[in-house]
Amino acid sequence: MRRTTYRTCPFCEATCGLEIEMEGREVASIRGDREDVFSRGFLCPKAFGLKQLHEDPDRLRTPLVRRGGELVEASWDEAFREIDRRLSPLLAEHGRDAVAVYIGNPNAHNLSSLVFGPVWLRALGSRNVYTASTVDQMPKQVSSGLMFGAMLSVPIPDVDRCEHLLVLGANPLVSNGSLLTAPDMRGRLRALRERGGKVVVIDPRRTRTAEEADEHHFIRPGTDAHLLFGIVHTLLDEGLAAPGRLAEHCAGFEVVERLARDFAPERVTGACGIEAREIRRMARELAAAGRAACYARIGTTTQEFGTLASWLVDVVNVLTGNLDREGGAMFTRAAAVQRNGQGAPGRGKGVHIGRWHSRVRGLPESFGELPVSCLAEEIETEAAGGVSPDGHTPRGAQVRALVTVAGNPVVSTPNAGRLERAIESLDFMLTVDIYVNETTRHADVVLPAPEPLEKSHYDLALYQLATRNVANFSPPVLERADGQPAEWQVFLRLAGVVAGRGPNADVEALDRMTIEALVGRELAEPHSRVAGRDAAELIESLEPRRGPERALDFMLRVGPYGDAFGADPGGLTLEGLERSPHGVDLGPLEPRIPEVLRTPSGKIELAPREIVADVSRLRASLARSANGSMVLVGRRQLRSNNSWMHNLDALVKGKDRCTMHIHPIDAERLGLEDGGRAVVSSAAGRVEAPVEVTDGIMPGVVSIPHGWGHDADGVRLRVARRHAGVNSNVLADENVVEPVSGNAVLNGIPVEVGPA
Ligand code: SF4
Numbered sequence: 001m002r003r004t005t006y007r008t009c010p011f012c013e014a015t016c017g018l019e020i021e022m023e024g025r026e027v028a029s030i031r032g033d034r035e036d037v038f039s040r041g042f043l044c045p046k047a048f049g050l051k052q053l054h055e056d057p058d059r060l061r062t063p064l065v066r067r068g069g070e071l072v073e074a075s076w077d078e079a080f081r082e083i084d085r086r087l088s089p090l091l092a093e094h095g096r097d098a099v100a101v102y103i104g105n106p107n108a109h110n111l112s113s114l115v116f117g118p119v120w121l122r123a124l125g126s127r128n129v130y131t132a133s134t135v136d137q138m139p140k141q142v143s144s145g146l147m148f149g150a151m152l153s154v155p156i157p158d159v160d161r162c163e164h165l166l167v168l169g170a171n172p173l174v175s176n177g178s179l180l181t182a183p184d185m186r187g188r189l190r191a192l193r194e195r196g197g198k199v200v201v202i203d204p205r206r207t208r209t210a211e212e213a214d215e216h217h218f219i220r221p222g223t224d225a226h227l228l229f230g231i232v233h234t235l236l237d238e239g240l241a242a243p244g245r246l247a248e249h250c251a252g253f254e255v256v257e258r259l260a261r262d263f264a265p266e267r268v269t270g271a272c273g274i275e276a277r278e279i280r281r282m283a284r285e286l287a288a289a290g291r292a293a294c295y296a297r298i299g300t301t302t303q304e305f306g307t308l309a310s311w312l313v314d315v316v317n318v319l320t321g322n323l324d325r326e327g328g329a330m331f332t333r334a335a336a337v338q339r340n341g342q343g344a345p346g347r348g349k350g351v352h353i354g355r356w357h358s359r360v361r362g363l364p365e366s367f368g369e370l371p372v373s374c375l376a377e378e379i380e381t382e383a384a385g386g387v388s389p390d391g392h393t394p395r396g397a398q399v400r401a402l403v404t405v406a407g408n409p410v411v412s413t414p415n416a417g418r419l420e421r422a423i424e425s426l427d428f429m430l431t432v433d434i435y436v437n438e439t440t441r442h443a444d445v446v447l448p449a450p451e452p453l454e455k456s457h458y459d460l461a462l463y464q465l466a467t468r469n470v471a472n473f474s475p476p477v478l479e480r481a482d483g484q485p486a487e488w489q490v491f492l493r494l495a496g497v498v499a500g501r502g503p504n505a506d507v508e509a510l511d512r513m514t515i516e517a518l519v520g521r522e523l524a525e526p527h528s529r530v531a532g533r534d535a536a537e538l539i540e541s542l543e544p545r546r547g548p549e550r551a552l553d554f555m556l557r558v559g560p561y562g563d564a565f566g567a568d569p570g571g572l573t574l575e576g577l578e579r580s581p582h583g584v585d586l587g588p589l590e591p592r593i594p595e596v597l598r599t600p601s602g603k604i605e606l607a608p609r610e611i612v613a614d615v616s617r618l619r620a621s622l623a624r625s626a627n628g629s630m631v632l633v634g635r636r637q638l639r640s641n642n643s644w645m646h647n648l649d650a651l652v653k654g655k656d657r658c659t660m661h662i663h664p665i666d667a668e669r670l671g672l673e674d675g676g677r678a679v680v681s682s683a684a685g686r687v688e689a690p691v692e693v694t695d696g697i698m699p700g701v702v703s704i705p706h707g708w709g710h711d712a713d714g715v716r717l718r719v720a721r722r723h724a725g726v727n728s729n730v731l732a733d734e735n736v737v738e739p740v741s742g743n744a745v746l747n748g749i750p751v752e753v754g755p756a
Contacts, residue, residue: 015462016038076447083497087099097397099399134371146351149342158589164200169297171208180467206218226622245321249604270624302747326588333586345527347600401428403430415684415730468586470583518555556572646708656725660680664694
């Protein structure tokens with residue numbers, strides 16, 4: 001019997017609504033949900049991967065435990081007994097920091113992970129926590145945290161009302177938006193242009209977004225901060241800065257003014273490769289536009305000056321008066337938010353990076369995690385001690401065990417070869433994943449994660465970065481098969497092991513403790529909408545829900561649109577969302593300054609100390625100019641998202657996509673031909689890739705997409721193996737990180753290129 005169900009796509013940040021027809025337990029069809037309040041029927045080819053993932057015979061359905069060197073099927077009880085047997089003695093003997101954790105990108109789309117991941121991580125208590133953030137967006141979170149006081153206070157382009165959009169290092173037509181939740185970016189950008197607006201793209205590649213834009217400028221990889229400082233200089237130099245009402249909410253104008261003096265367009269042009277008169281024109285047009293936004297993404301964060309570039313984007317938005325203005329760069333007001341003791345509206349504790357440092361290299365933590373570029377050395381290096389560059393004494397133990405959750409760091413992080421060798425030397429490795437991939441093939445225990453259709457979905461994180469205030473909840477489409485625990489129960493059972501409660505912890509009791517902690521944090525907030533209410537009574541009101549649904553219902557009800565447990569009878573509840581399968585539209589973005597700020601000063605910190613200290617490094621780089629050598633950048637692909645979608649035939653079939661793009665001038669100079677093969681080598685490694693000659697890339701730059709390289713022994717990905725590609729992160733140097741955020745430098749890697 002057929003039934004239709006509506007569901008938010010979990011595969012990227014766009015949160016598209018899907019209409020899924022089920023025939024029993026089989027997926028009959030998937031199409032865009034035309035009534036979805038946000039995506040209005042839009043979807044991309046990746047959505048069909050949901051059906052293939054459901055059917056994929058390589059997807060794990062049973063725990064695996066290593067016996068005699070082989071991963072063999074085991075029951076959940078056997079798997080947890082093995083975890084307890086191996087992990088608990090390590091924790092007892094070597095301490096909490098001896099167990100490292102790597103959390104992969106799909107966790108950002110996973111309600112269970114977002115609610116219960118922190119629970120077991122707190123129970124573990126290790127300082128060796130790593131995530132995909134430090135090979136991705138960490139610089140933006142650092143700059144936003146320092147400027148506005150919270151790591152997710154990221155200004156989002158108000159695309160639907162914007163009249164001038166300056167896009168740097170982002171390809172939203174292919175990514176469908178990143179740190180910008182906005183389904184159908186093609187439609188939204190077309191609408192922007194149809195209402196007379198302008199889109200300008202800055203990128204070393206002529207991306208699909210660039211092809212649709214009014215203007216595209218090639219830029220030398222890693223020099224977005226130079227260009228942006230040139231724009232800031234022009235705004236100030238030509239008297240174009242007009243922050244308007246923001247002026248009274250900002251601190252540090254004079255510091256920005258002083259710093260910008262050294263970055264006249266005529267001085268930065270040599271570094272970034274864009275003519276000075278063009279930079280001045282960009283600044284003048286931004287200033288003249290009624291509603292404009294500057295937006296930047298991965299090309300600007302995974303590079304040498306990532307935090308500076310991220311900061312300057314918002315300095316430009318402030319100076320042009322576009323921050324927190326309709327049609328500019330605004331702050332989303334999400335329906336459900338987890339409290340973290342950040343402070344009252346308008347003023348808070350701000351953020352502090354570098355509260356501890358990695359043991360070996362002394363790199364600072366950000367928001368509770370260390371740069372993943374450090375992971376290999378933390379496993380390999382025996383001796384403790386050392387002093388970080390800022391004088392702190394790093395602490396911690398040698399990493400002897402690793403837990404990965406929905407991650408593939410061997411493919412996704414720098415110098416894959418070294419990390420892989422380090423992982424092979426571990427005493428124990430546990431993974432929660434859907435596949436045996438390049439990383440999880442080394443695990444001693446593999447716990448299968450449920451497929452998306454088997455769990456409820458709500459984009460707790462991504463709705464904080466959306467271009468419109470929306471909320472949409474998807475209940476599970478399929479029951480878990482008999483005996484298979486829900487994912488949140490797996491996390492709690494794991495919390496039990498690392499807390500010393502053994503392999504059969506009382507999951508119900510731990511779930512109760514989780515909701516009590518959530519309610520307790522809310523009640524501790526002086527401005528809470530349920531301040532003064534009785535915790536037990538509030539929890540009682542959430543019956544009979546359990547797990548992530550109970551936590552979500554609570555967060556929605558105390559949130560800005562919630563019913564506050566009866567105080568606003570028309571307000572949002574999870575039950576209300578369940579009655580609205582196409583989502584609830586909560587309106588366009590609205591100005592939020594000063595209420596959104598959580599800095600100790602209650603101001604927008606235009607010149608945070610940590611960022612200002614890095615400007616001298618940028619100034620020193622002005623003397624550099626192109627020397628004829630080649631640099632490597634990545635590229636986003638419509639039918640791929642990092643490393644894990646390559647086992648879905650519909651998304652990998654056809655022409656080889658893991659190719660090296662090179663400009664015809666360089667190809668001729670280096671003796672390369674379209675369709676031939678090239679050797680690309682760097683200080684870290686060497687790969688061989690098929691050549692694609694195209695004038696869509698800047699001379700002096702080559703591009704290989706990341707996330708490929710699936711031909712290793714022991715990988716159980718039959719389709720991906722046939723489309724293996726090469727792992728471009730073999731070329732990234734783990735010793736080169738952006739110093740403020742610790743983010744890996746994956747764009748602008750110096751390489752030598754020649755025929756294979
Ligand atoms: S754009 Fe993203 S959310 Fe939308 S269908 Fe594609 S993968 Fe899913």
